[in-house]
Amino acid sequence: MCFCAFPEQTYGEVNQLGGVFVNGRPLPNAIRLRIVELAQLGIRPCDISRQLRVSHGCVSKILARYNETGSILPGAIGGSKPRVTTPNVVKNIREYKQGDPGIFAWEIRDRLLADGVCDKYNVPSVSSISRILRNKIGNLSQPTQYEGGKQGSSQGGLAYNHIYPYTYPNTMSPTGTKMGSPPGLPMTAGHVSLSRAWPSAHTVSNILGISAMAGAEGYPPKMEDWGSVNRASFPAAHSVNGIDKSAIDADIKYAQPSSTLSSYVPACAYSTSNQYGVYSPAGSYVTPGHHWQTQSHPGSAMSMHAGDIHSTMAFKHQSRDGDRKPSSPISKQQHVHGLSLATSSS
DNA sequence: GCCGTGACGGTTGAG
DNA sequence: TCCTCAACCGTCACG
Numbered sequence: 001m002c003f004c005a006f007p008e009q010t011y012g013e014v015n016q017l018g019g020v021f022v023n024g025r026p027l028p029n030a031i032r033l034r035i036v037e038l039a040q041l042g043i044r045p046c047d048i049s050r051q052l053r054v055s056h057g058c059v060s061k062i063l064a065r066y067n068e069t070g071s072i073l074p075g076a077i078g079g080s081k082p083r084v085t086t087p088n089v090v091k092n093i094r095e096y097k098q099g100d101p102g103i104f105a106w107e108i109r110d111r112l113l114a115d116g117v118c119d120k121y122n123v124p125s126v127s128s129i130s131r132i133l134r135n136k137i138g139n140l141s142q143p144t145q146y147e148g149g150k151q152g153s154s155q156g157g158l159a160y161n162h163i164y165p166y167t168y169p170n171t172m173s174p175t176g177t178k179m180g181s182p183p184g185l186p187m188t189a190g191h192v193s194l195s196r197a198w199p200s201a202h203t204v205s206n207i208l209g210i211s212a213m214a215g216a217e218g219y220p221p222k223m224e225d226w227g228s229v230n231r232a233s234f235p236a237a238h239s240v241n242g243i244d245k246s247a248i249d250a251d252i253k254y255a256q257p258s259s260t261l262s263s264y265v266p267a268c269a270y271s272t273s274n275q276y277g278v279y280s281p282a283g284s285y286v287t288p289g290h291h292w293q294t295q296s297h298p299g300s301a302m303s304m305h306a307g308d309i310h311s312t313m314a315f316k317h318q319s320r321d322g323d324r325k326p327s328s329p330i331s332k333q334q335h336v337h338g339l340s341l342a343t344s345s346s
Numbered sequence: 347g348c349c350g351t352g353a354c355g356g357t358t359g360a361g
Numbered sequence: 362t363c364c365t366c367a368a369c370c371g372t373c374a375c376g
Contacts, residue, residue: 025358079358
């Protein structure tokens with residue numbers, strides 16, 4: 001799968017603005033972060049769009065998402081819905097059936113609800129129950145596959161629900177969509193609940209202030225240097241507000257080995273197959289030689305410094321309490337990472 | 347000209 | 362191991 005021989009040449013498309021993107025794949029977090037930062041500074045989305053060469057629809061989407069969730073991160077891509085027919089559910093269905101062989105599927109469903117085995121959001125459908133009865137509990141004299149070794153550890157639905165915070169009220173989160181963390185991951189960074197858990201030591205103004213300072217301190221107004229800018233903007237933290245970095249790492253799918261960009265600009269989720277100095281042609285968003293890492297390796301050792309993301313989320317936090325609008329928007333622009341911003345110059 | 351939104355073609359990953 | 366399917370992505374075009 002690795003087209004290592006021609007990574008740069010093989011991938012990437014150019015949008016109408018001249019920016020490079022990978023169809024189907026999220027923008028690098030550096031860009032996403034930048035979009036949010038600029039928006040926080042009062043830059044208009046259309047200017048951000050032009051500045052970063054990202055379609056305005058995308059800018060709009062990212063900002064809207066950020067406003068809803070506080071996260072700059074893309075959602076979990078791929079995967080399947082969590083199963084509702086957990087071992088625990090199957091076990092209970094089996095017990096019901098054993099207790100009353102003539103029980104109807106809909107009755108089982110009611111009992112699952114009544115007994116609290118399931119809630120209304122994860123109760124299996126009648127047809128699912130029927131299928132379970134037919135396929136898994138057909139022979140009541142034999143233990144089902146779930147009754148075996150698996151049963152003990154799982155304690156069925158409980159564990160399941162733990163893994164999937166799928167008590168849907170949560171997923172009816174402000175995201176409006178399933179911001180569900182990928183199954184198996186504790187929680188995706190930046191997803192609402194996590195970000196909201198942060199008292200936010202990194203306020204918008206703090207972070208942006210630092211960013212601005214970084215710009216003032218001579219960071220060139222080139223996007224190539226955003227990584228550095230972000231580095232300056234988001235001091236490293238091994239833990240953020242008590243949240244252990246390891247937990248954060250598990251959340252953040254985008255990790256990358258250290259590089260100039262690396263520490264504070266989480267890599268995009270491009271798998272190695274998608275590696276191509278993305279964004280380098282148009283915006284040089286990523287330093288050449290940067291290694292994209294495969295998305296979603298919760299267990300893998302990640303070297304990234306998650307502080308950037310969390311800081312981002314944290315300042316969103318703060319900003320929510322008050323106002324997203326920066327206190328001194330445009331006047332700061334000259335300092336904003338040294339960028340000459342479109343509103344004033346273009 | 348700006349912005350929100352839906353269609354589209356694409357990628358991803360759990361089952 | 363391969364396939365399916367439903368999630369997500371960013372771009373583009375339209376109003």
